[in-house]
Amino acid sequence: xxxxxxxxxxxxxxxxxxxxxxxxxxxxxxxxxxxxxxxxxxxxxxxxxxxxxxxxxxxxxxxxxxxxxxxxxxxxxxxxxxxxxxxxxxxxxxxxxxxxxxxxxxxxxxxxxxxxxxxxxxxxxxxxxxxxxxxxxxxxxxxxxxxxxxxxxxxxxxxxxxxxxxxxxxxxxxxxxxxxxxxxxxxxxxxxxxxxxxxxxxxxxxxxxxxxxxxxxxxxxxxxxxxxxxxxxxxxxxxxxxxxxxxxxxxxxxxxxxxxxxxxxxxxxxxxxxxxxxxxxxxxxxxxxxxxxxxxxxxxxxxxxxxxxxxxxxxxxxxxxxxxxxxxxxxxxxxxxxxxxxxxxxxxxxxxxxxxxxxxxxxxxxxxxxxxxxxxxxxxxxxxxxxxxxx
Amino acid sequence: xxxxxxxxxxxxxxxxxxxxxxxxxxxxxxxxxxxxxxxxxxxxxxxxxxxxxxxxxxxxxxxxxxxxxxxxxxxxxxxxxxxxxxxxxxxxxxxxxxxxxxxxxxxxxxxxxxxxxxxxxxxxxxxxxxxxxxxxxxxxxxxxxxxxxxxxxxxxxxxxxxxxxxxxxxxxxxxxxxxxxxxxxxxxxxxxxxxxxxxxxxxxxxxxxxxxxxxxxxxxxxxxxxxxxxxxxxxxxxxxxxxxxxxxxxxxxxxxxxxxxxxxxxx
Numbered sequence: 001x002x003x004x005x006x007x008x009x010x011x012x013x014x015x016x017x018x019x020x021x022x023x024x025x026x027x028x029x030x031x032x033x034x035x036x037x038x039x040x041x042x043x044x045x046x047x048x049x050x051x052x053x054x055x056x057x058x059x060x061x062x063x064x065x066x067x068x069x070x071x072x073x074x075x076x077x078x079x080x081x082x083x084x085x086x087x088x089x090x091x092x093x094x095x096x097x098x099x100x101x102x103x104x105x106x107x108x109x110x111x112x113x114x115x116x117x118x119x120x121x122x123x124x125x126x127x128x129x130x131x132x133x134x135x136x137x138x139x140x141x142x143x144x145x146x147x148x149x150x151x152x153x154x155x156x157x158x159x160x161x162x163x164x165x166x167x168x169x170x171x172x173x174x175x176x177x178x179x180x181x182x183x184x185x186x187x188x189x190x191x192x193x194x195x196x197x198x199x200x201x202x203x204x205x206x207x208x209x210x211x212x213x214x215x216x217x218x219x220x221x222x223x224x225x226x227x228x229x230x231x232x233x234x235x236x237x238x239x240x241x242x243x244x245x246x247x248x249x250x251x252x253x254x255x256x257x258x259x260x261x262x263x264x265x266x267x268x269x270x271x272x273x274x275x276x277x278x279x280x281x282x283x284x285x286x287x288x289x290x291x292x293x294x295x296x297x298x299x300x301x302x303x304x305x306x307x308x309x310x311x312x313x314x315x316x317x318x319x320x321x322x323x324x325x326x327x328x329x330x331x332x333x334x335x336x337x338x339x340x341x342x343x344x345x346x347x348x349x350x351x352x353x354x355x356x357x358x359x360x361x362x363x364x365x366x367x368x369x370x371x372x373x374x375x376x377x378x379x380x381x382x383x384x385x386x387x388x389x390x391x
Numbered sequence: 392x393x394x395x396x397x398x399x400x401x402x403x404x405x406x407x408x409x410x411x412x413x414x415x416x417x418x419x420x421x422x423x424x425x426x427x428x429x430x431x432x433x434x435x436x437x438x439x440x441x442x443x444x445x446x447x448x449x450x451x452x453x454x455x456x457x458x459x460x461x462x463x464x465x466x467x468x469x470x471x472x473x474x475x476x477x478x479x480x481x482x483x484x485x486x487x488x489x490x491x492x493x494x495x496x497x498x499x500x501x502x503x504x505x506x507x508x509x510x511x512x513x514x515x516x517x518x519x520x521x522x523x524x525x526x527x528x529x530x531x532x533x534x535x536x537x538x539x540x541x542x543x544x545x546x547x548x549x550x551x552x553x554x555x556x557x558x559x560x561x562x563x564x565x566x567x568x569x570x571x572x573x574x575x576x577x578x579x580x581x582x583x584x585x586x587x588x589x590x591x592x593x594x595x596x597x598x599x600x601x602x603x604x605x606x607x608x609x610x611x612x613x614x615x616x617x618x619x620x621x622x623x624x625x626x627x628x629x630x631x632x633x634x635x636x637x638x639x640x641x642x643x644x645x646x647x648x649x650x651x652x653x654x655x656x657x658x
Contacts (some may be wrong), residue, residue, distance in 0.1 A: 005527070016523060018547060019574075021548075021555075022555070161456075161463070162463070175574075178574060179573060181573050278497045278500055280450075291501060292502065293466060
């Protein structure tokens with residue numbers, strides 16, 4: 001017997017309690033049907049244009065390029081999307097899918113709060129009930145986003161078990177889903193979890209890469225030499241990569257959070273330092289101990305603070321099609337300043353990991369054009385940044 | 392005698408005595424490593440027919456608060472799958488009773504499926520219940536367990552469709568575990584009203600006994616299930632009994648509680 005469907009090489013699958021299996025099959029069918037429905041795509045495109053503000057610009061960052069020693073740096077400006085990050089692309093698509101499936105109650109997990117805010121926003125727009133699970137620690141460190149979600153009419157529930165961060169919020173969201181499976185849609189925020197979520201999220205985030213690809217061609221007259229993005233669960237990265245996977249001449253680079261340094265053990269560099277495991281419904285790379293207990297991740301960026309990664313990234317790393325590196329908390333903080341001072345853009349700490357990596361790319365070979373996904377804006381991180389840089 | 396033969400014998404004996412088989416669950420290493428063996432002995436003394444040993448996992452997404460907390464305590468004590476296998480061997484050797492392990496995929500994957508099968512056989516373990524391993528993903532584990540004569544106990548839920556029940560229950564080994572409700576583990580005050588119909592659909596397709604679990608906590612629950620199922624699995628309520636008793640009185644409290652469940656299941 002072979003393993004189940006929804007595989008990226010050895011990774012992926014559907015590792016769920018039996019109670020949820022009929023629901024996940026229902027989701028697969030609904031997604032397949034929605035993909036074939038021109039009306040679904042038309043409504044999604046309309047909302048992405050008139051509500052989210054797509055297409056987002058591709059900014060030619062000349063002063064940043066000079067500072068890092070690269071020929072060109074093109075910033076894909078997801079920070080300019082409504083709610084301030086790429087998360088809205090996925091939230092809108094899945095909320096439309098939920099409504100199509102007749103599910104009026106949405107549950108979601110959030111780490112930094114960006115996916116929670118995006119989900120609460122879309123639920124307000126479509127008139128859906130919204131419950132967001134968030135770890136106790138994250139509620140403390142991302143207070144503005146907690147308030148935003150409440151203002152948007154969502155109920156924020158505290159995940160107080162385990163490490164009290166994103167992974168525990170996911171556990172709680174799955175527990176809610178298994179309890180209310182007949183009425184509830186689980187709106188997963190990253191390209192992870194059981195099949196078909198990694199595929200659904202990739203396809204809904206593909207718009208990032210598709211736009212960036214066309215905009216690069218218009219700006220450069222050709223494709224960039226390398227495309228990069230930060231990777232936690234990996235949704236902005238897989239959306240960016242998806243449009244370039246078949247372009248053999250375009251290198252793909254994912255940037256993980258090295259926290260205080262991979263050697264210290266306090267990091268979230270799952271691909272760099274993890275091993276094969278099953279977490280949250282998928283076989284993928286995870287941070288775990290010898291006995292298979294999941295280890296708490298660490299990153300200054302709450303959105304990258306996760307001990308797993310989307311299964312397609314694990315497969316892309318294994319095949320070598322994409323390369324994954326890691327950046328420390330301090331390097332990311334420095335990159336926030338660098339981008340602010342060279343381009344007048346205050347980016348999220350997540351995105352700053354990809355910006356920081358540009359130094360290395362410039363040092364390796366500066367004769368390249370690089371397109372970077374700037375996944376979100378930095379307002380939510382100002383408290384954290386003030387504490388670290390204000391000293 | 393193999394583990395599977397012990398399961399068959401246990402259910403046959405309960406049936407001959409006109410009662411439900413009682414399957415208590417205890418997280419290994421809760422409330423501490425030293426007390427597990429004594430607590431399991433007490434459960435056996437109270438009349439347990441099958442013992443379910445909980446393998447603690449860091450991210451038990453199908454468990455409610457009670458088992459979550461018990462797992463956290465056990466992990467703080469450093470309990471591993473190897474420890475669970477050692478406890479299983481002690482119970483099997485000491486009482487000749489069927490033992491199944493209950494846990495999550497990653498613990499088994501990390502240990503290695505082939506090594507799980509070898510060591511479980513050596514310990515006399517009858518089966519494993521893996522709550523996040525649906526039949527679609529179970530091929531590699533089955534490939535290791537089947538030759539070792541160990542059952543992967545199938546779970547069925549109220550949401551499981553008819554054709555799926557037929558496919559899963561029809562091929563089940565040892566016993567089938569019916570999840571009484573849509574939700575996580577945890578003691579409930581009432582069981583769902585449609586539980587009899589659900590179990591009936593499963594029993595119509597299963598060649599092995601059907602055990603009902605999730606939510607069952609009182610002798611009244613057990614009494615209401617006479618004639619409906621072949622056995623009852625009781626986990627969170629068992630942990631609560633242990634938690635709520637003074638340390639010196641835990642074993643006796645557990646023995647008394649299990650005995651009350653066994654008595655309530657007698658027709």
